[in-house]
Amino acid sequence: MKNTKNAFMKYKNYIYYSLVVLLLFSTITYATTSNEQAAAFDFNEKVEASTLKLAGGGDESSDTDTNKMIESDANPEDVSKSQEPTNTDKSQEKPEEKPQNQPLNKPGTTHAPLNSSKTADKTNTSAEGNNKPAPEKTKPNTNTDIEIVDVADQQNRYFTTNIKNNETVTDPVYVVTVNHLDDSLIPQEMNVTLNGKQLNDFTGEITFIEGTNDIQFQVIYKQSDNKLLRVSQLYRVTLNSEDIIITTVLKDQTVMEETLTFTATAAQGEKDAKLKVVSNHQELKPLAGSSYTATLVEGENTFKLTAQLHGKKAEQSYTVIYEKEKIAISLETDLKDQQANSEDFSFYAKATANEVDVPLKITVNDQLVKSSDGSNYSVQLMNGANTVKVVGQYEDEQLERQYTITYKDPNVNEKPQVDPDAPKLVTDLKSGSTVKGDIKTINVWPVTASGERIRGKNVQVQVNGANIPFTWDDSAKTSYKLTLQTGKNNVTIKVWDDEARTVTETFTVTSVAPAEDGVIGQVTISLEASVLGIPYLIKPTKMDIHQGEKGSYILDQLLRNNGYEYGKTGNLDSSFYLRDVSKPGMLNGLHIPDDLWEVVEKVSTTSNRDIYSPDSLSEFDFANGSGWMYSVNGDYPNYGFSDAYFLDGDVVRVRYTLHYGKDIGGHDSSGTSDANWDKEW
Template structure:
């Protein structure tokens, strides 16, 4: 029968499939065979198409594939456009950044650091409005990917990141010009990827014209409507880990003026919103400010034409800055703007402006901020349907606040107060004490969102959100007691294998597993490193490409309560292999076969665990059946054979009792007396390998040996439960 080495994944699933089925087995890992276990598989996140039309397109995926091929051809033929839009203030609908790492880097050197940031594995985030402006409702984005799989895609691929316009400029540029005036409705434009953008996979390009989107090419054109047109471009990329990056430009305004026709554009000078003919507007201020733009094209030349503004049939005059500041009367006010000299070329815009007094407000009171929310700017600091971002620095995450509302007509009320954190969303309305204060505990791992739903004086629903980020003020003594524990199976040492694998596991003072890139990061010689794989016990394995000589490895951790830890190691790489003394043990105690090999050898330190195992088995007369080669991640050990290897086998009563309790059927005899391996005796039988008393998860073919290593190859009948391997911690007792 055969000997195999396998990576065990978590036990306890109901009738899962056999992980050693070769059609599903991952050649880059070792799996412990068991028909009661299911091999972990990569599940690619569902990458959505970039179609932003109001209706769905049935052949969207086909369009994107065709577009990618066309883009490759065009990029080979065309010279990249050099014109870039610099630091525009106008925001587009995709301005918010879902990755907190990118948010923190906005003020830094974006172009230089963007590629590293967007290739970091993300664990989802919240889309937030500005702390100084009203924003849209909260939207949470999350993603997950399971470890393992034949594709080699990292475990957390499939995440989504949205860049703001200034960050998007690091990936692509466009020829669109804000405020451009043209006399031809066909407006050509270009989209060119930067060098950084070319390092990613192009998924799609879309252009949005006046709220309607479509797939576009790098050389394309738009058909403009008369007057002002709003345009922006979104480019969707995918990185090597199948993470999705959406990059968008700012919103550009482009004006089209037909020949010999007057075009009239009226805009709210306070909000920037365009005003259309026959609009019915409602405002809470006693004055209304507008900007008027009237232009006419004649002979290809565009010139200003006179405009007249009337409010309630009274002529209005613009101030020196061109803005019409008009006082309103309570109730409906009639606004009329006329441009041109009469006849067919004259344009008129008429609308109603309803001035109402709204005294409804809610107040948010806490130790870090007190503010009023109202749609009446005269009494509110902010308007409804927005977000305020707050920071709370304290030695404790305990936080108290209260929300109160004004009463005008008697229908006003607070309907609900919700708290959202990493655990989910909870209705905390009933937690208010006699004084109205609500006490909650903030989480340092992510912001805590407090969303208030209320009914205003007109019986209309309103809402507002306060997003509170907690920063723990650390007491050194307390942090020392509660600091995260960083376990790295490496010391300050010299190695001869490159890349060098470092397994890292980090947990908080309560023993909870902490996540890479969310709770801890690893740096090699000052550069951020992403992990290669994550195992079921919470161990992350990093494949570090070392430089010759000393290399500094720094691991920084912050747990969900804000406690911190840092570990620094020096790993010296010497490409000249040195000698290492290694102990090799092969045992089959669970079958009464005792210890088959137990010896200490001297070998070159550039060899892998698999090479040593193969060498020592051969030296003792054993042969193996395996996939791949012993010094690569393709290596996968299946069977070890030797005449009479199972002679004298026996299963103790204690072992039988354990197997029966775990639900295993026991075969009364080996399938082949000359083989011992997967699925012999029980469905959970096979070989496990430990290195220095830790169950190693990554394939033996990439794990280099070091001086003093102990390699133990152990036969099990119950996926490690009968031999003392704790797969949740990887510890072999």
């Protein structure tokens, strides 16, 4: 025992210091492990909006002071198309921009993705190597101040990107465009992760690694009530730079048209591969860029796409079945593909089925034309090729015919297009035309050689050498207001694509000075509510047009002259939007067609045709997509009344719509095409 005690006394100092070192090491280890955990997102933190703008767009940005946040994961399978704002349309896409002449709760999309913010949220991570990326499961809401909303199974109404989920690419560098769908939501912050790693310096480009890549976009929005909304979307993209990849819109399908147009490209890594396209054993040559057109035979048609580069080869085959349309409708017309000698062109068209007249819808260059007697038509042709479409329907049978009328304007000095990949310019401005007054509005539809829309930032319009800014620019067209001098004016339009290929055209326009009283002509204008079973609230009325007079002033005079009061946003000189009109008994005899109401109820968030005032008609009456719009000579402008300048002979229809113009043929003015309903009420 004594020996044991002596041994303890001898080594007690060593034992004491060993215990101290062990305790210190445990403390350091615990602190290091604890600090590795990521701090939770502070939902009460003020978020500073990024000012980075991509894809030529812009977003409002502001500091956010809020105490509530909604988290949302959008299904990547639902993001291939833009949706309607605030989920008002359950079946249609949401338009890109809302012109001032459209219902106010139809906000336009902006094209401004945001860079990563200083307060990056790290609660969502990208998919880990699964066969298909999926949104992270919503965690239980432990904070009563935070409302968690799972919209994975709902329509995406927040933002989309140009990334196609599950696509295969050959170039590792991918330029991303983010398209915000709801103007009422202000983007505050965007975080991007690639394969689980956050891209802190994201400026619009992503560099993929070979193989599978999982990308997550997370955007924080500020809502109108100052609450925050967080939306995440996942994508999977495969980079294959070793093999030849053929990309095409071709697919196995059955069609009713004899002509099939499609695009196809081939590449290995960043190098283009020579592509051979064979249809029914005959090689097709591209029309422009990557666009091909094939004339089908009745029955099966085979397409074989072959590409070779550096000893490697890729092939794809498709079968397209052409079923010739069986039409019971008989069409009598003198229309045919032909050359016209004058811009003034007349034709005859009448359709019957079972000895019954079939109503026809006829458009020239996508502009609806009317007949004075139901069978004879007169139109003005543009320089170049003019497309005439004739459509009629009888019971379940549908008639569709298309003709090309070519007119060469002797005042236009046409030059052959040397570069087949150069952009194409289409405009409603006619060289050699005469305008009464000093203002003329024009529209421009420029596209690349492959048919992609060229936006206003790549268009230059000059009048007598002076640059003219665009009035409105959306995904459908770009509009300009030309200020002319009395006499001859030279108008130059220049368009270029992203590869700096350009096309330039020059037009001559003559301006005639107004009379002494300033009148430059007359416009025919009406107020209509045909969707409510009331053709005219104000029948077509001729109104004088004065030099430089805005359309908003003419509308104001029309309404007041007919005893109507009206509400508006903006003023007669700027941002004018017709919100409502009122007059005692104006809606007497109202009857919404049943077939129209059935569609409106199906696609609207809110709808009720039994609650209304017989003395007024306003936006949001009957349904959430209702409001006032207007057309000029059958075309719905993408700008408001205060930016409109009417010309002598113009026909203006101010019309009420129950769903964003889709029921009156006016939805294209939002910047989206093929969005109108089949029938116009």
